[in-house]
Amino acid sequence: xxxxxxxxxxxxxxxxxxxxxxxxxxxxxxxxxxxxxxxxxxxxxxxxxxxxxxxxxxxxxxxxxxxxxxxxxxxxxxxxxxxxxxxxxxxxxxxxxxxxxxxxxxxxxxxxxxxxxxxxxxxxxxxxxxxxxxxxxxxxxxxxxxx
Numbered sequence: 001x002x003x004x005x006x007x008x009x010x011x012x013x014x015x016x017x018x019x020x021x022x023x024x025x026x027x028x029x030x031x032x033x034x035x036x037x038x039x040x041x042x043x044x045x046x047x048x049x050x051x052x053x054x055x056x057x058x059x060x061x062x063x064x065x066x067x068x069x070x071x072x073x074x075x076x077x078x079x080x081x082x083x084x085x086x087x088x089x090x091x092x093x094x095x096x097x098x099x100x101x102x103x104x105x106x107x108x109x110x111x112x113x114x115x116x117x118x119x120x121x122x123x124x125x126x127x128x129x130x131x132x133x134x135x136x137x138x139x140x141x142x143x144x145x146x147x
Contacts, residue, residue: 018048018049019049019050019051020047020048020050020051020102020104021050021051021053021103021104022043022047022050022051022053022103022104022105022106022124023052023054023055023083023097023103023104023105023106024052024053024054024058024077024080024106024107025058025090025091025105025106025107025108025109026058026061026062026073026109027107027108027109028106028107028108028125028126029058029062029073029076029077030069030073031108031126032073032076032126033069033072033073033076035126039076040052040079042131043106043124046131046133047104047122047124047133050104051080051081052079052080052081053081053082053083054077054080054081054082054083055082055083055085055087055090055093055094055097056082056083056084056085056086056087057085057087057088057089057090058090059074059077060090061090062074091109091111091112091115094107094112094116095112095115095119098116098119098121099119099121103121104121104122104123104124105122105123105124106123106124106125107123107124108125113125117134117136120136121136122134122136123135
């Protein structure tokens with residue numbers, strides 16, 4: 001876990017930086033376009049303060065969609081930090097990345113969600129006009145959206 005170090009007069013204080021890391025999948029970004037609510041607010045309501053990341057393979061996947069889908073999704077993705085990668089497939093990259101650190105996966109891809117849950121990685125997904133957060137050993141938390 002990252003730590004914030006502050007020099008306080010003659011004392012070095014180390015404080016935990018509690019921002020969660022959320023990595024976004026192509027399916028989640030595209031499905032987020034249909035939800036007319038503030039995505040950042042919704043995710044912060046579920047997991048608390050977070051920093052969003054989008055892997056480069058996801059950007060490449062989005063560019064292959066028709067422009068009416070890809071342009072808004074790429075605009076949404078531009079709000080988050082880009083993770084450079086030469087991987088051809090976003091799913092393989094995200095599974096490896098999530099296993100390495102304390103990450104939360106945001107994906108509506110059922111096979112990817114099942115794969116990462118076997119490693120104990122929490123998943124955020126859309127459930128109609130709701131967001132569902134499922135973490136190993138915890139009950140599902142669902143946020144109902146108001147249009």
